[in-house]
């Protein structure tokens with residue numbers, strides 16, 4: 001992957017959308033997102049065949065627009081449908097095992113401190129997500145908002161490593177995240193809830 005793929009990284013699951021999620025994704029792709037992550041969570045999350053079919057449809061839309069299609073957590077599904085990669089947290093399987101299972105694919109890892117960052121880089125992650133930078137309504141078990149200080153430190157320590165900021169990022173605060181050294185911003189609500197996705201995505205860029 002290229003660092004520029006992280007510029008506007010859209011994350012979505014069916015529970016994040018008031019409109020039809022596939023229409024939201026297509027609109028976001030048309031409007032210029034640079035990477036997409038399917039994150040199907042929550043009480044009403046699709047399961048089994050419905051989930052797989054939904055993932056395949058998201059994947060083919062991303063292919064149409066030549067945008068990397070990443071799956072949150074579900075390494076098995078990513079392998080089964082040949083997704084472009086996975087994004088995992090600290091609670092998931094060991095990174096070494098995931099790296100081995102997904103040779104040649106994108107592996108992103110959420111990190112929150114210097115030790116996790118060091119292990120992710122050494123373990124072969126392709127990029128890290130740092131957050132939540134600001135308060136978020138989109139992740140039930142999110143940690144407290146951390147601001148940009150750790151992101152800034154991570155950028156100083158790893159000048160060339162792909163880093164994306166996440167959590168409560170909007171067109172009003174994205175600049176602070178980019179100035180702290182992020183290659184881009186990962187967002188759910190800023191794009192899902194936007195009434196003008198073209199404008200929102202351009203502003204985030």
Ligand code: 3NM
Pocket residue numbers: 011039110129130131132133135136137138139142143166167168169186187188189190
């Ligand atoms: N991960 P929004 S915060 C999926 O801190 C996710 O690792 C986070 O949604 C982390 O852009 C978050 O609506 C939710 O705040 C991001």
